[in-house]
Amino acid sequence: MSLKSNVDPVELTAALVRCPSVTPADAGALDILHELLSDAGFACAWADRGGIRNLFARWGSQGNTRSFGFNGHTDVVPIGDEAAWTMPPFRAEIKDGIMYGRGTTDMKSGVAAFAAAAIDYVQNTPPDGSVVITITGDEEGESIDGTLALLEYMEQNNERMDVCLVGEPTCPNTMGEMIKIGRRGSMTVKFRVIGKQGHSAYPHRANNPLPAMMRLMDRLASRELDAGTKHFDPSTLAVVTVDTGNPATNVIPAECSAAVNIRFNDEHSGASLSAWIKEEVEAIRTGFGVQVETHVKISGESFITPPGDLSAMVSRAVQEVTGVTPELSTTGGTSDARFMKSHCPVVEFGLVGQSMHQVDEHVSVEHIVQLKEVYTRILQDYFA
Known part of the structure; x- marks a missing residue:
């Protein structure tokens, strides 16, 4: 050319x-x-x-x-x-x-x-x-x-x-x-909640990870991160997926996964939001007796x-x-x-x-x- x-x-x-x-x-x-x-x-x-x-x-x-x-x-x-x-x-x-x-x-x-x-x-x-x-x-x-x-x-x-x-x-x-x-900054956090599989007719013999995950997603999504700053709109958190891979209605699954995406302004940093998520995860882990694995990917700071x-x-x-x-x-x-x-x-x-x-x-x-x-x-x- x-x-x-x-x-x-x-x-x-x-x-x-x-x-x-x-x-x-x-x-x-x-x-x-x-x-x-x-x-x-x-x-x-x-x-x-x-x-x-x-x-x-x-x-x-x-x-x-x-x-x-x-x-x-x-x-x-x-x-x-x-x-x-x-x-x-x-x-x-x-x-x-x-x-x-x-x-x-x-x-x-x-x-x-x-x-x-x-x-x-x-x-x-x-x-x-x-x-x-x-x-x-x-x-x-x-x-x-x-x-x-x-x-x-x-x-x-x-x-x-x-x-x-x-x-x-x-x-x-x-x-x-x-x-x-x-x-805005951008970060994605993936979660894996691990409980104990069991029969849905005997929930006391299992530890259902779904209520723990739903509570965690609700706590994260319900929080108002901020009201915006001088040059930025309010930060947002979106739940983008929740998966169990469980086709059976009579089985409590052993684990489930989810992910959220956060777009954040200059009131936050990837580190400060990661610290907040860590606190929320710890509260769910102790409150429900489950294991929670997290993976944080920060694509960019604001x-x-x-x-x-x-x-x-x-x-x-x-x-x-x-x-x-x-x-x-x-x-x-x-x-x-x-x-x-x-x-x-x-x-x-x-x-x-x-x-x-x-x-x-x-x-x-x-x-x-x-x-x-x-x-x-x-x-x-x-x-x-």
Whole structure:
């Protein structure tokens, strides 16, 4: 693929969508970007780890006084039932100004837009500073060997970003309406309650784990974690599964399992919530005489990039291009911004995300063009 100056972000989005890069497969998507960025004068390197491909690219000299960074991913979620799609999921067909395909929204269009903006900007107006691009193939998966591997590569090779923009889709309904300046933390806790199996007609000879599990789930789900904070909505806890695997109605099972997912704001940490859950588990264990095993996975801590120069700069660019004044928000799930925030100040701005992960995922061609223009204006403002 030979795209040079004046890179068409729509054409580049289509080329990336045609790579069936269902996580953790790459399917050639990062090779397209590697060639494109290398041809434009970016110093490119692979930061692969654990079988995951990750691309680092820098325009400008290492150690420049100013460095603006973009971050994104090219891996996508599975397509589900292909028969349910009315448009082929990996053909990037355009109909009535809409491009269809897995990854069109989340987030190959975002990657295409910032790659195109960066290439055109550095070739047309070489800045006094560096532009850094990091793209992973492990955002939709375990996220262990993706952006974390890129950050490790940067630390080992004395590379840096002074600020970073993640190109995830951030707008709920209208292009330009929302910038993410933080994210809630996320953790999942799995429970296994072990009692004693027995006949349901003789419950005194058994120790039913189900009442213990139901009491535990009720105690966890009934607690109001907080009322929200200055920049965050209230934290939430959802019971996502309860399983016994018991088809018999005359048998008290020996054990059962369950899981909860917690999305938490800056009033909590993974450690403080883990400590609370440990107390609740201990109360159930002693009260019901059962064994309780727990497994905690903290996907990310909550974080906030306080409103300031970075968010103001992005807001100006969004308003100039779209005519919409964006809201600064911390809503939604997790993204790789949770890793970038440990390196430098980070915000997120991208397309309307209504169709992401859905059948017939799609994006407005006009919005892709607008997004490239937003990113271009941000670079112009940053290096002015």
